Amino acid sequence: MSQTKNKKKMERFDVITNAIVILFAIVNLFPLYWLFTSSLKNSSDVVKMPPDWWPTTITFSNYADVFQSQPALRWAFNSLFVSGVATILVIMVGAMAAYGFSKLRFKGRNIIFIIFISSLMIPKEIMIVPLFRITQDFGMVNSYGGMIWPNVATAFGVFLLKGFFDSTPDALREASRIDGAGEWRTFFQIMLPIIKPGIGALFILNFVQVWNDYLWQLVIGQEKTMKTLMVGTATLMQDLNPNFAYKMAGATVAAIPMLLIFLLFQRYFTQGMTAGAVKE
């Protein structure tokens, strides 16, 4: 009797929570829906009151304008390349450093780690001028190198992955060493596969961060062909351009790759966020 009651309670609870989740999903997805449908409208229909919830006449001319009048494909490539390469490098460097901090014993380990982590508290905006001068001295202005390397020098990957390495038992590493594996082999073949959810989470978080990076890419990619999608589409948002639908098309072009990345990697993202939350 009480079991049935509990079951009913649970069902009611599920209905309520699902309703809340659906409501939140609608609230969160609506701006994306509005962005996309507005990009298919004429400019005056974007600001129409009462609004058209679906375009009465669909036009792709705004997208044609974005791709014909601007090197939007090149911008998209730049964004994908810079975000992709920077993220791969962050994972490689971060994973090795995190492994070192977590599993290797050496003098000053904690202090060095604290110094690493402290750098997270310094906003990039503060460093932008010295960073620009250094990048300039290396001749990397208007280059992919200038866009990528400063994004690799971040302690976030080390911080995130160290937590994952900490949650792996030391016995695994010891067993591997006893079986004759060297430190590199232990790292690559034993430890790295275990923290795959962490790497997935780092990939998506770092990719999003570099993708959305505006200020640095703005000052480094000064030539039109070296702009990223974020910076390039921002140039469309001119006050003097009264075509709202054109701006919406630009914003949609900037948002779509990010959405795809998130959809592809969301499994790792959610795994990464919850891994280590409970001890098993």
Add this chain to the structure above:
Amino acid sequence: MKRKRLLVAAVALMMLTSIIAGCASGNNEAGNNKGTDTSSGKEKVEIKVWLTPQWKGVLDASEQGADYDSFMKYAADKFTKQYEKYDAKVNVEVIAGDQRDQLLNVNLSGGTPPDVFFESVFAMGDYVHRGALVPLTDIVDDSAKGDIAQNYWDAVTFGDDVYFYPFQHNPGTLVYNADMFRAAGLDKFVGEENEIKTWTLAEYEEVLKGLKDKLPKDKYSNAYPMAQYAVNNQGDTWNLAYLRMFGNPFFDEQGNIVANDEKGVKAMEWLKKIKDAGYTNPGAESVSSNDANGMFQNQQLAISFTNPILFSNTKADMESGKAKKFDMRLANIPSESGDPLSFTYVVGASVFQTNDEKRIEVAKDFVKFFSTDPELVKSSKNGIPVRSSVSEEFKSEKPLFAAYDANSKYLFNFTGNIPGYSQLREVLYPELQALYIGAKTPQQAIADYQTNGNKIIETNKASSVIYQK
């Protein structure tokens, strides 16, 4: 085997990263004067020119492949072909208006400012006060002085020197929906198609009341008479103009704000009065100029703000079917005296202090070239030409030129060429927001604006190379 694979992967990655490091679009900082001799026997000098989007095409947007950099690239090509002093190379880049200050500040700190910047003067005045620009007085000759009215020279003169070579200007006016006027029975207030209509303040209030009371609700549901916005600093020049409506001079001769007098308070009261009477869109404190522009296009506002570029872009969108068509005309901002309140954004080129004499020389020569070349100055017709010769030449093609010209005698310099103008812009809209939501009285709002504004001006005067001369 696996170790070998690892090694190969590591080497591949190193190769990739070294490619990335070197892979650049040129990767050589434009503007570096290498001083190398070329086959022509002339020394090679490279300069970089930045501009914000002004107009598309060389002469106009109808050209194939017309873009914002078309004019400057064409001018650069023409300049380098005829230039005899050096083997000059001019690199042109378009910078979005809202990216301007970030890019300039970082590049100034890094010692790599552009050599030439083509932009509205009001946005660049602070760089003069910071000592980042070089005077252009030496490249202005008598023929230019004779062709360009003194008002425009005043707008580009800081202290004793000219810092911007005026090319065109974009006067700010009101724009109104003549169809809505007619629907509200206000036909007598509608001006000619190519006229900038001037109403007295009393007439303007009659228009606002007429629109509020008589606009047919079935045809124009959810519509308001006039645009009012204060969410940020965008479009604030119109708000500044309203503060002068009752004759307040705004700046004194020392460049301090003197808005807090009887006339300034009256202007603030007027802004609150029209809001309370329902003559404006609701929620002005959270509405941007961009929103107001959208509402006007959607016929939810009968009167809004505009400038020639915005006006012609909107007309072009109407013609191409991207926006709904209606009868759109221009009007002046009214004042109590009956004279129109007229301001303009003078657009021109400035030259940055790069500490490289040859680059500065080439940059100045380039600025003088495209600002005086008889063929190139014709492109100023995309805004309003500062040269009377160009206005005259295009007066039949562009009938509004005569109307803008007639307004020029009422022009006021809205920046006062004071130091810290861009910071000053940040203190007006919070006061207007406080006024509109009732947090401050008109007296408090104008007094606080003056106090806060003068603090900014005072601080900036202390570091201004013009004031500290």
